[in-house]
Amino acid sequence: MRTYRYFILLFWVGQPYPTFSTPLSKRTSGFPAKKRALELSGNSKNELNRSKRSWMWNQFFLLEEYTGSDYQYVGKLHSDQDRGDGSLKYILSGDGAGDLFIINENTGDIQATKRLDREEKPVYILRAQAINRRTGRPVEPESEFIIKIHDINDNEPIFTKDVYTATVPEMSDVGTFVVQVTATDADDPTYGNSAKVVYSILQGQPYFSVESETGIIKTALLNMDRENREQYQVVIQAKDMGGQMGGLSGTTTVNITLTDVNDNPPRFPQSTYQFKTPESSPPGTPIGRIKASDADMGENAEIEYSITEGEGLDMFDVVTDQETQEGVITVKKVLDFEKKKVYTLKVEASNPHVEPRFLYLGPFKDAATVRIMVEDVDEPPVFSKLAYILQIREDAQINTTIGSVTAQDPDAARNPVKYSVDRHTDMDRIFNIDSGNGSIFTSKLLDRETLLWHNITVIATEINNPKQSSRVPLYIKVLDVNDNAPEFAEFYETFVCEKAKADQLIQTLRAIDKDDPYSGHQFSFSLAPEATSGSNFTIQDNKDNTAGILTRKNGYNRHEMSTYLLPVVISDNDYPVQSSTGTVTVRVCACDHHGNMQSCHAEALVHPTGLSTGALIAILLCIVTLLVTVVLFAALRRQRKKEPLIISKEDIRDNIVSYNDEGGGEEDTQAFDIGTLRNPEAIEDSKLRRDIVPEALFLPRRTPAARDNTDVRDFINQRLKENDTDPTAPPYDSLATYAYEGTGSVAESLSSLDSVTTDGDQDYDYLSDWGPRFKKLADMYGGVDSDKDS
Numbered sequence: 051m052r053t054y055r056y057f058i059l060l061f062w063v064g065q066p067y068p069t070f071s072t073p074l075s076k077r078t079s080g081f082p083a084k085k086r087a088l089e090l091s092g093n094s095k096n097e098l099n100r101s102k103r104s105w106m107w108n109q110f111f112l113l114e115e116y117t118g119s120d121y122q123y124v125g126k127l128h129s130d131q132d133r134g135d136g137s138l139k140y141i142l143s144g145d146g147a148g149d150l151f152i153i154n155e156n157t158g159d160i161q162a163t164k165r166l167d168r169e170e171k172p173v174y175i176l177r178a179q180a181i182n183r184r185t186g187r188p189v190e191p192e193s194e195f196i197i198k199i200h201d202i203n204d205n206e207p208i209f210t211k212d213v214y215t216a217t218v219p220e221m222s223d224v225g226t227f228v229v230q231v232t233a234t235d236a237d238d239p240t241y242g243n244s245a246k247v248v249y250s251i252l253q254g255q256p257y258f259s260v261e262s263e264t265g266i267i268k269t270a271l272l273n274m275d276r277e278n279r280e281q282y283q284v285v286i287q288a289k290d291m292g293g294q295m296g297g298l299s300g301t302t303t304v305n306i307t308l309t310d311v312n313d314n315p316p317r318f319p320q321s322t323y324q325f326k327t328p329e330s331s332p333p334g335t336p337i338g339r340i341k342a343s344d345a346d347m348g349e350n351a352e353i354e355y356s357i358t359e360g361e362g363l364d365m366f367d368v369v370t371d372q373e374t375q376e377g378v379i380t381v382k383k384v385l386d387f388e389k390k391k392v393y394t395l396k397v398e399a400s401n402p403h404v405e406p407r408f409l410y411l412g413p414f415k416d417a418a419t420v421r422i423m424v425e426d427v428d429e430p431p432v433f434s435k436l437a438y439i440l441q442i443r444e445d446a447q448i449n450t451t452i453g454s455v456t457a458q459d460p461d462a463a464r465n466p467v468k469y470s471v472d473r474h475t476d477m478d479r480i481f482n483i484d485s486g487n488g489s490i491f492t493s494k495l496l497d498r499e500t501l502l503w504h505n506i507t508v509i510a511t512e513i514n515n516p517k518q519s520s521r522v523p524l525y526i527k528v529l530d531v532n533d534n535a536p537e538f539a540e541f542y543e544t545f546v547c548e549k550a551k552a553d554q555l556i557q558t559l560r561a562i563d564k565d566d567p568y569s570g571h572q573f574s575f576s577l578a579p580e581a582t583s584g585s586n587f588t589i590q591d592n593k594d595n596t597a598g599i600l601t602r603k604n605g606y607n608r609h610e611m612s613t614y615l616l617p618v619v620i621s622d623n624d625y626p627v628q629s630s631t632g633t634v635t636v637r638v639c640a641c642d643h644h645g646n647m648q649s650c651h652a653e654a655l656v657h658p659t660g661l662s663t664g665a666l667i668a669i670l671l672c673i674v675t676l677l678v679t680v681v682l683f684a685a686l687r688r689q690r691k692k693e694p695l696i697i698s699k700e701d702i703r704d705n706i707v708s709y710n711d712e713g714g715g716e717e718d719t720q721a722f723d724i725g726t727l728r729n730p731e732a733i734e735d736s737k738l739r740r741d742i743v744p745e746a747l748f749l750p751r752r753t754p755a756a757r758d759n760t761d762v763r764d765f766i767n768q769r770l771k772e773n774d775t776d777p778t779a780p781p782y783d784s785l786a787t788y789a790y791e792g793t794g795s796v797a798e799s800l801s802s803l804d805s806v807t808t809d810g811d812q813d814y815d816y817l818s819d820w821g822p823r824f825k826k827l828a829d830m831y832g833g834v835d836s837d838k839d840s
């Protein structure tokens with residue numbers, strides 16, 4: 051007998067809407083097909099068709115944001131195996147199971163424990179199953195069902211930006227796009243009108259409007275002028291529920307700025323301007339500034355200035371200062387108060403960037419009148435020419451007038467002018483000028499061949515105001531006069547071969563002339579009258595400023611006549627005729643058969659094979675002189691090496707002499723007699739050194755001392771006096787070497803060592819006469835003598 055089981059799931063949804071279900075995909079279990087039924091709360095209680103599935107589930111809705119105090123009831127799970135004896139246990143798993151959703155394991159009731167927010171999670175997928183409480187084995191296979199959170203209008207529209215910034219050109223047409231704002235609603239757009247947003251304008255009318263569905267803001271007023279108002283603040287509202295009452299709303303602020311267009315022409319604030327400028331203003335000097343105002347900004351406010359008409363159209367100019375947009379009026383040409391005192395100009399200001407759609411407003415330019423008054427300035431004198439060129443013959447006498455210069459005061463006062471020559475340009479004072487009338491005259495003779503052009507400067511100075519002066523260059527050209535005779539271009543010295551034939555050319559002559567005639571040089575050549583008769587040579591004038599010397603006979607003998615002096619007269623063809631006589635030296639030489647010179651009697655000529663005898667002698671003399679110089683230089687260097695080390699008489703040195711000898715101790719007073727070194731007279735024949743064995747006995751040679759040497763005494767006395775009176779001398783005994791070699795000393799040796807080598811007593815009374823430096827010695831030795839006497 052087949053048994054039929056029924057598993058019924060009942061849902062009670064806590065909302066005013068009826069609960070309904072939709073079929074889900076079917077799942078096939080391992081149980082045999084049975085008849086199943088699903089019982090639903092609400093108005094729909096239809097039986098389902100038989101299916102091979104052991105579970106059939108629907109999609110259910112649960113209201114979000116439940117505000118009740120109890121748990122929100124979702125539904126009931128029931129199986130036909132449940133006999134009500136508590137043998138079955140219902141289990142719920144999936145999204146939020148045990149936390150958000152709980153199930154009564156005995157009865158199968160499902161409840162929501164917390165408020166659900168569709169914006170956080172709109173759908174929950176759960177799995178339900180019934181198991182045997184005793185065995186823990188499922189009595190029905192597990193299946194899924196969906197709980198979808200039903201949306202309510204709990205979110206207001208939110209704009210993507212808190213503050214929008216937009217720009218629109220001024221003077222725009224109505225309906226010009228400005229900006230689009232967007233608001234979003236977190237509610238479900240597929241259910242009801244909770245997410246349907248409608249835009250409206252709260253602030254900014256009547257200047258702007260907004261499309262309710264798109265949020266596009268457009269201009270709503272014609273001819274909005276930036277110069278009147280530049281900034282606008284518009285408040286836009288976004289409301290859900292299609293804008294119906296009860297819908298939630300949000301707002302945003304839109305800051306709209308009108309951008310500038312060139313809709314305003316430049317305008318001068320006044321119609322007439324007046325300026326003053328001195329007539330001495332150089333070109334380019336600014337006179338004044340004018341400025342036209344333009345209500346626009348940026349490049350739309352740029353202005354160009356120009357002079358369109360007026361008396362000073364060519365005398366003045368106007369440029370635009372790009373930083374200040376001012377028109378700067380400048381001097382274009384040199385002004386002259388005496389010629390014109392007032393100028394009237396028409397200056398125009400215009401916009402370089404014009405928008406054609408605003409041309410109907412009128413021309414985008416304006417004009418103003420500018421009057422410029424020229425002020426008189428004390429000007430320096432003005433010469434009648436920028437430069438003067440004068441000419442004078444080089445044979446002009448002193449004080450000859452060359453020409454004159456003229457200058458006058460351009461001012462109305464017409465102050466008198468005096469002239470002078472700038473002597474820095476005429477250092478030799480060749481020219482002078484009349485200070486009253488400006489006449490130039492010579493003060494020295496001129497020479498064209500020395501200097502052709504004289505460039506001087508003339509100064510014109512106002513007599514009443516010497517500070518006002520001007521200069522002008524004066525160029526004086528010296529004209530040529532035939533005052534120089536032609537002469538040979540070079541010194542001519544030629545030769546003629548002994549075997550020369552008659553009419554043979556031996557030399558070509560050329561001439562030069564320092565003068566510069568207008569028609570050019572024309573020289574003529576001829577023999578001097580005194581050499582015409584009996585001459586062995588002739589002159590042939592070539593008529594081209596050259597001439598040739600020709601032989602007049604056959605053969606010449608150098609032993610009879612070795613040298614011929616040929617006087618040649620050179621004349622020019624100018625007025626007055628100038629001529630000079632030049633001498634040509636012709637030597638007779640021996641030549642080979644080709645006419646080449648081999649030898650001449652004159653020593654000055656050089657042999658073709660080597661140097662002349664005179665040249666060889668000169669070279670030998672130079673070599674001998676050089677050798678003598680070298681020998682003398684070597685001899686002088688050897689002589690310098692023999693000079694003493696101490697040259698100066700004031701030089702004081704301490705000399706240490708090492709003899710490498712060891713003495714006999716303190717009692718050995720005979721080992722070394724230093725007194726012998728000081729006084730040769732103290733040497734005794736019987737006193738020999740006891741520390742060494744003498745190799746040979748010899749007698750020392752004595753030099754007799756000059757007892758009365760006046761020169762030495764005077765020299766020593768002078769030095770003693772200088773040392774006694776010298777305040778910078780050291781306060782101790784010192785050895786002064788005077789490097790003076792005499793024949794001997796009257797005082798002989800003053801050393802105490804010398805007293806050992808002398809037989810007789812010495813008189814030291816003279817020490818007391820040598821000054822305070824020798825007082826100690828005088829007391830020591832003078833006292834001994836007195837003791838002996840006593």
